[in-house]
Amino acid sequence: VTKRQWIAFDLISVAVVGGLVAWGLLQAWEAGIALGVAGIAVSTAGFTIAIQQIRTTRGASIAAAHAVSDALRTMASVRLSALLPILRHEMDALETAVRQRDSEGARRALNSWRGLSLDAVNALAGRIADGHRVLKQVEKAREAALDAKSGLYDPPEDADAFTKVQREMEMAFDELAIAVNELVQREVEDG
Amino acid sequence: MDDDERTQRIFQRVLDLTRNGELEWEQSGPWFEARFDSAHLRIASVDEDELPPFEFKILLPRNRETIAELRSASLKDAPTGEERHRRRVQNESLKLLFGLARRQALGIDSVFERLEQELEIDE
Numbered sequence: 001v002t003k004r005q006w007i008a009f010d011l012i013s014v015a016v017v018g019g020l021v022a023w024g025l026l027q028a029w030e031a032g033i034a035l036g037v038a039g040i041a042v043s044t045a046g047f048t049i050a051i052q053q054i055r056t057t058r059g060a061s062i063a064a065a066h067a068v069s070d071a072l073r074t075m076a077s078v079r080l081s082a083l084l085p086i087l088r089h090e091m092d093a094l095e096t097a098v099r100q101r102d103s104e105g106a107r108r109a110l111n112s113w114r115g116l117s118l119d120a121v122n123a124l125a126g127r128i129a130d131g132h133r134v135l136k137q138v139e140k141a142r143e144a145a146l147d148a149k150s151g152l153y154d155p156p157e158d159a160d161a162f163t164k165v166q167r168e169m170e171m172a173f174d175e176l177a178i179a180v181n182e183l184v185q186r187e188v189e190d191g
Numbered sequence: 192m193d194d195d196e197r198t199q200r201i202f203q204r205v206l207d208l209t210r211n212g213e214l215e216w217e218q219s220g221p222w223f224e225a226r227f228d229s230a231h232l233r234i235a236s237v238d239e240d241e242l243p244p245f246e247f248k249i250l251l252p253r254n255r256e257t258i259a260e261l262r263s264a265s266l267k268d269a270p271t272g273e274e275r276h277r278r279r280v281q282n283e284s285l286k287l288l289f290g291l292a293r294r295q296a297l298g299i300d301s302v303f304e305r306l307e308q309e310l311e312i313d314e
Contacts, residue, residue, distance in 0.1 A: 101267060101268050102268075103265030103267045103268050104265070106267075107238075107244070107265075111238055146240070146242065149238075149242065149243075150242050150243055152243070152244075152265045152266065152267055153243035153244055153263040153264070153265060153266060153282045153286075154243055154282065154286070155266070155279060
């Protein structure tokens with residue numbers, strides 16, 4: 001028996017039952033009740049059709065969910081690929097600010113790098129293991145960025161804070177680049 | 192007396208009042224405010240991370256326009272020893288005010304006291 005036949009059968013059943021009930025009630029000439037019963041019959045028919053439509057579209061929904069999941073995965077790697085040059089730009093900006101003794105520029109670059117690296121970590125979430133070395137290294141660099149920023153205003157000043165943060169950022173950047181590369185390769189292999 | 196000196200004097204007075212628990216601070220978004228009829232005072236972490244730089248502002252109550260401010264200054268590009276010392280003192284005061292205002296606005300002391308009572312921790 002096909003789905004269409006089931007639908008036709010459902011509709012006919014509902015119509016026949018509804019008709020019989022309505023006829024019986026109409027004999028008693030209770031127009032209000034008859035209309036109510038007719039309404040129930042129509043609602044039941046509508047519900048049957050809706051259920052059938054849900055069954056029909058379930059397959060399409062699963063396919064759409066898979067497509068969305070694939071798109072999100074691709075978007076994550078695209079986003080990560082786009083973040084890398086911006087992270088590099090902020091690292092260059094920090095280097096320039098340090099060389100020119102521009103504290104405000106250094107603070108801005110450190111803040112931007114912290115925000116962007118958090119974006120990168122979020123994009124990686126669920127795609128790499130929780131304790132992956134890239135996450136540890138990014139966290140280390142983010143902490144070093146906070147220390148360097150605080151050191152601009154707070155004694156005791158750490159003379160090596162900027163050397164340290166720049167080194168940690170370089171290492172984090174390298175780890176991120178490797179992780180993104182692996183992610184893209186995996187996507188290519190998965191088709 | 193110019194505006195900078197007056198702002199400094201106001202800031203010092205606000206710090207003393209706060210230290211003595213005589214000024215009421217309220218949390219307002221990411222910063223803390225004390226309200227007077229003539230002006231509102233605000234202490235905030237500029238990057239909203241509770242770390243320096245901090246800024247103290249005097250705002251007009253009617254339109255929240257800033258009429259004066261003090262901000263943590265970098266020690267890295269301080270030109271002289273004297274200027275460096277001045278910045279250092281100011282930065283420490285701003286940091287202290289932020290910490291005290293936050294503590295007061297969030298009621299941190301009373302939370303600790305209540306929690307210790309609930310946990311039946313002896314003094």
